[in-house]
Amino acid sequence: MPALRTSLASVALVLAGAWLFAGATDGFQAFTSEAARRIAVRDRPAMVPPVALETQSGERINLAELRGKWVLVDFIYTGCRTLCLSLGSDFARLEEELAGPIARGRVRLLSISFDPSRDSPRELAAYLERSRRRGAAWLAARPADAAGLVELERRFGVTVVPDGLGGYVHNTAIHVVDPQGRIVDILDLGAPETVKQSLRRHGVT
Amino acid sequence: MTPPGRPAAIAAVLLVASALPPLRHALEASMTAQMLVQLPLLAGVGFVFGRAIPVRMAASLAAWNHRGVTGFVLASLASAYWMLPRLLDASVSEPGIAAAKFVSVPLLVGLPLALSWPRSSFVVRGVLMLESIASLFRLGWLYLISPVRLCNNYLLDDQQRLGQMLIAIGALLFLWIAARLLWGRFDPTRYAGEAPADRRGAASLLATINSPGRR
Numbered sequence: 001m002p003a004l005r006t007s008l009a010s011v012a013l014v015l016a017g018a019w020l021f022a023g024a025t026d027g028f029q030a031f032t033s034e035a036a037r038r039i040a041v042r043d044r045p046a047m048v049p050p051v052a053l054e055t056q057s058g059e060r061i062n063l064a065e066l067r068g069k070w071v072l073v074d075f076i077y078t079g080c081r082t083l084c085l086s087l088g089s090d091f092a093r094l095e096e097e098l099a100g101p102i103a104r105g106r107v108r109l110l111s112i113s114f115d116p117s118r119d120s121p122r123e124l125a126a127y128l129e130r131s132r133r134r135g136a137a138w139l140a141a142r143p144a145d146a147a148g149l150v151e152l153e154r155r156f157g158v159t160v161v162p163d164g165l166g167g168y169v170h171n172t173a174i175h176v177v178d179p180q181g182r183i184v185d186i187l188d189l190g191a192p193e194t195v196k197q198s199l200r201r202h203g204v205t
Numbered sequence: 206m207t208p209p210g211r212p213a214a215i216a217a218v219l220l221v222a223s224a225l226p227p228l229r230h231a232l233e234a235s236m237t238a239q240m241l242v243q244l245p246l247l248a249g250v251g252f253v254f255g256r257a258i259p260v261r262m263a264a265s266l267a268a269w270n271h272r273g274v275t276g277f278v279l280a281s282l283a284s285a286y287w288m289l290p291r292l293l294d295a296s297v298s299e300p301g302i303a304a305a306k307f308v309s310v311p312l313l314v315g316l317p318l319a320l321s322w323p324r325s326s327f328v329v330r331g332v333l334m335l336e337s338i339a340s341l342f343r344l345g346w347l348y349l350i351s352p353v354r355l356c357n358n359y360l361l362d363d364q365q366r367l368g369q370m371l372i373a374i375g376a377l378l379f380l381w382i383a384a385r386l387l388w389g390r391f392d393p394t395r396y397a398g399e400a401p402a403d404r405r406g407a408a409s410l411l412a413t414i415n416s417p418g419r420r
Contacts, residue, residue, distance in 0.1 A: 006271035017282035
């Protein structure tokens, strides 16, 4: 009898284990938290929080005010000399390639700094210039207070880790926010076409 | 306090201490520390708990744990679960997942191992050990070659160092088992001609596999 009971118990455990694994990986799709957050926003778009921001010109805006347009959001710190350079060039390319929808006022670009103590409006303006910004549709901003930063990181699912060399490592991506203020897509860097595809899928371009 | 209760009490203290901020933060500061120190520590705590389980309770559990198979299945599934990068990551930043880790690794990995190991046969132990070594190599290789970070909370060089260490640990375990098969007291040919049902032979075989120093 112990052998029979043992097989029953083992089979039950394997089935329960498979069920738990499926639950923990979004049906065997997401094995990393980065993949998980991307699937999560596609299934259940998250609202962007109404956080106060200070832009590169020193102007105070609220993230909630950007509703009504599609907004592409990335997270940066201007002290970055590695990945953010590539984020900057991604946004520069998108600004160029989306010139039409930008001119029609349908799309904006927003780079949010997660290092607000160092990224003053002046640093943000220098970042935009370094990144070859063309027009006013691309904003750079820092959260006006620490609570806002925490809220942004939580809602967008951005994790920032000090790299031990005075810089930061973070999960870099381009977040697509719809006119209702919902994060509907999170996309990789280095592939502006996927961003354009996402916008096309949503009927923007 | 009775002698079997004392190690369990020490283990319980260790469990609580490891869940409190200073030790917890230290052991979760790097991926390497979490996987090579914190998770084995939690499993070890559960193993000590398993040794302290009252005899009657152990006997009733044993009815469902023929040759230790059920316990090994449970421990393998639970440890595989806690090797998902996503859960390593979430256990650092989400309190609910962290609580699940501190409860389930002792109770679903360490404890069943302690209950199953003494009941298991040479073959089952061999399968478990070789599969563990293979998993260390697989996981180590994945961490070593992955160009992207698998955990948002940890750095890439940490992940690669962990990969190297997992492979090194797998290699050491393999060498240790190989050395024991070659030079240990166990002589496979001695049992080759005996009937498989020879309980005494099997028992002495188990005693030889268990390291000589163990009680």
